[in-house]
Amino acid sequence: MSITINGVTKRFGSFVALDNLSLDIASGELVALLGPSGSGKTTLLRIIAGLESADDGKVLFTGRDQTGVGAKDRGVGFVFQHYALFRHMTVAENVGFGLSVRPKATRPPPAVIREKVMHLLRMVQLDWTADRLPHQLSGGQRQRVALARALAVEPKVLLLDEPFGALDAKVRAELRRWLRQLHEQTGVTTVFVTHDQEEALEVADRVVVINKGHIEQAGSPDEVYANPATPFVHHFLGTVNVFHGRVHDSLAAVSESDVTFVRPHDVGIERERDETHSIAALVRGVGIAGALMRVELEREAGGRVEALLTHQRARQLALEPGQRVWVGFSEFRTYAGDSVPGGAVPDYAI
Amino acid sequence: MRVLPGFGLSLGITLLWLGLLVLLPLAALAAKAMGMGWADMWRVWTEPRVIAALELSFFTAAVAAVVNLFLGLLIAWVLVRYRFPGRKLADALVDLPFALPTAVAGIALTTIYAPTGWLGEPLAALGIKVAYAPLGIIVALIFVTLPFVVRTVQPVLESLPHEIEEASASLGASRWSTFRRVILPELIPALATGFALAFARGVGEFGSVVFISGNLPMKTEILPLVIIGKLDQYAVPAATAIAVLMLLFSFVMLLAINLLQRWAQRRAVA
Numbered sequence: 073m074s075i076t077i078n079g080v081t082k083r084f085g086s087f088v089a090l091d092n093l094s095l096d097i098a099s100g101e102l103v104a105l106l107g108p109s110g111s112g113k114t115t116l117l118r119i120i121a122g123l124e125s126a127d128d129g130k131v132l133f134t135g136r137d138q139t140g141v142g143a144k145d146r147g148v149g150f151v152f153q154h155y156a157l158f159r160h161m162t163v164a165e166n167v168g169f170g171l172s173v174r175p176k177a178t179r180p181p182p183a184v185i186r187e188k189v190m191h192l193l194r195m196v197q198l199d200w201t202a203d204r205l206p207h208q209l210s211g212g213q214r215q216r217v218a219l220a221r222a223l224a225v226e227p228k229v230l231l232l233d234e235p236f237g238a239l240d241a242k243v244r245a246e247l248r249r250w251l252r253q254l255h256e257q258t259g260v261t262t263v264f265v266t267h268d269q270e271e272a273l274e275v276a277d278r279v280v281v282i283n284k285g286h287i288e289q290a291g292s293p294d295e296v297y298a299n300p301a302t303p304f305v306h307h308f309l310g311t312v313n314v315f316h317g318r319v320h321d322s323l324a325a326v327s328e329s330d331v332t333f334v335r336p337h338d339v340g341i342e343r344e345r346d347e348t349h350s351i352a353a354l355v356r357g358v359g360i361a362g363a364l365m366r367v368e369l370e371r372e373a374g375g376r377v378e379a380l381l382t383h384q385r386a387r388q389l390a391l392e393p394g395q396r397v398w399v400g401f402s403e404f405r406t407y408a409g410d411s412v413p414g415g416a417v418p419d420y421a422i
Numbered sequence: 423m424r425v426l427p428g429f430g431l432s433l434g435i436t437l438l439w440l441g442l443l444v445l446l447p448l449a450a451l452a453a454k455a456m457g458m459g460w461a462d463m464w465r466v467w468t469e470p471r472v473i474a475a476l477e478l479s480f481f482t483a484a485v486a487a488v489v490n491l492f493l494g495l496l497i498a499w500v501l502v503r504y505r506f507p508g509r510k511l512a513d514a515l516v517d518l519p520f521a522l523p524t525a526v527a528g529i530a531l532t533t534i535y536a537p538t539g540w541l542g543e544p545l546a547a548l549g550i551k552v553a554y555a556p557l558g559i560i561v562a563l564i565f566v567t568l569p570f571v572v573r574t575v576q577p578v579l580e581s582l583p584h585e586i587e588e589a590s591a592s593l594g595a596s597r598w599s600t601f602r603r604v605i606l607p608e609l610i611p612a613l614a615t616g617f618a619l620a621f622a623r624g625v626g627e628f629g630s631v632v633f634i635s636g637n638l639p640m641k642t643e644i645l646p647l648v649i650i651g652k653l654d655q656y657a658v659p660a661a662t663a664i665a666v667l668m669l670l671f672s673f674v675m676l677l678a679i680n681l682l683q684r685w686a687q688r689r690a691v692a
Binding site: 121122123142143144145146147148149150152154156157158159160161169170173174218221222224225 | 583585586588589590591592593594595596599603604607608
């Protein structure tokens with residue numbers, strides 16, 4: 073089922089959570105709503121679910137206006153950040169809840185419900201927990217139960233609000249892959265909210281970057297990462313080095329107000345100066361950042377630069393704190409200063 | 423269950439305290455009653471007047487507790503879920519029956535519900551007798567025990583995450599299904615506690631009831647009053663025998679409610 077969001081506005085008192093926002097989500101798509109906290113992404117998700125009503129604008133499911141249709145009748149599955157399982161019910165009762173509250177005429181017999189519940193629990197690999205209570209499960213297991221519960225009513229849309237936000241890093245990575253896989257199996261239109269850019273880029277078909285109640289950019293993960301439409305998107309999707317000025321062969325300010333963003337992995341380091349590596353810097357520190365090495369540099373002209381190198385390259389360079397090196401940028405982007413929101417310039421800016 | 427440091431000391435204090443303040447007087451009571459022998463005790467227990475009073479006391483306390491179970495839940499719900507002018511005031515009013523001397527409550531209720539009173543007169547015209555009838559005792563007990571259910575349910579209702587209701591709604595449950603299947607089970611332990619407290623208080627209540635009941639033997643005489651009556655006649659052993667009977671009944675019923683609550687709670691541990 074496709075979702076159309078048409079000029080939706082939502083205010084909480086004088087705070088504008090969503091500002092005339094429009095978005096089309098195709099049937100079967102897996103979309104991430106990505107943004108910082110307070111950007112309005114959760115509000116948008118809740119309006120799609122019918123848990124919140126828009127002050128202005130409409131939400132349409134396959135062209136049908138959902139204004140005035142409550143959460144109960146929208147046929148959406150909703151997964152909450154903190155699971156929201158019914159703690160007095162067993163796992164099986166939780167998953168079967170949506171089926172067992174149907175009016176008598178459409179309610180499946182208990183045996184059918186049980187069978188369906190067990191099928192879903194097998195799908196989330198938790199069939200062995202059927203008769204346990206939620207508090208006996210780990211966070212990751214609870215969230216999988218919550219997902220099975222949402223899927224039990226065969227929703228036309230699956231909505232997830234920061235589904236992995238309360239879980240530790242390892243479980244989160246596992247569940248991300250698993251959500252992706254589940255989406256491929258079921259093909260149900262899925263929208264999830266996250267503030268984690270990595271999660272959005274890794275899981276979604278399309279990433280919608282939201283800031284201050286409007287969409288900054290919507291596109292495939294590749295698109296938004298490689299071609300950020302605004303400084304906000306550039307900055308929000310991963311770490312950037314921020315320079316006040318324009319980059320020529322060396323870093324020179326043409327206009328004081330312009331701002332240049334360089335991703336740490338686009339920072340190159342050489343021991344000798346050449347035409348592309350012409351900025352003198354001192355190595356301040358070298359450390360492991362997972363698959364890559366993080367190098368902290370300080371420009372001789374002043375200001376810090378962060379670089380990410382492969383372990384191999386770092387070994388080749390044999391960098392040591394205090395050493396003098398030459399730095400260049402393989403990719404960078406310059407924005408007119410007035411297009412950069414104040415909040416986008418972080419503390420580690422140079 | 424995790425045992426915190428200082429367990430021995432705190433358990434010791436708990437047991438000493440309970441022993442001195444609760445068990446010792448009760449044991450003395452039992453010992454005093456035992457002094458009269460089983461046969462005499464049985465004779466006191468089976469006096470028609472005692473049996474009638476016992477029935478009345480437990481019946482009225484149970485009815486009042488049941489009424490307050492619903493009324494208390496409703497009041498707690500309104501106080502927690504709705505925002506209206508005067509909510510804080512209404513919240514404070516709930517505790518008033520605790521603060522008021524029960525005799526004052528009894529006199530006030532009698533004035534209102536007596537056949538010549540503000541409410542008593544129109545009700546009498548309809549053929550409903552409140553004061554000087556078992557109904558009056560129930561009214562007095564409802565008044566006195568009102569805060570128990572409200573105050574036990576209110577905090578539980580407040581701490582209930584709103585998300586579980588939203589989850590229920592998104593799964594297609596109606597408001598009523600959500601209340602019955604999601605919210606109510608969470609409240610049952612608190613409701614049971616409130617009910618038990620209200621019931622126990624109702625059984626032992628004296629001050630407010632003596633004024634409104636009229637104290638007709640066999641009709642509107644409650645058990646505590648029978649005890650006082652015995653004491654007035656210097657029949658101390660008989661009085662203690664009745665007290666022991668009351669204690670036994672109360673203990674059994676509270677124990678049953680507690681077990682019920684334990685069972686409900688085991689299903690709702692967080």
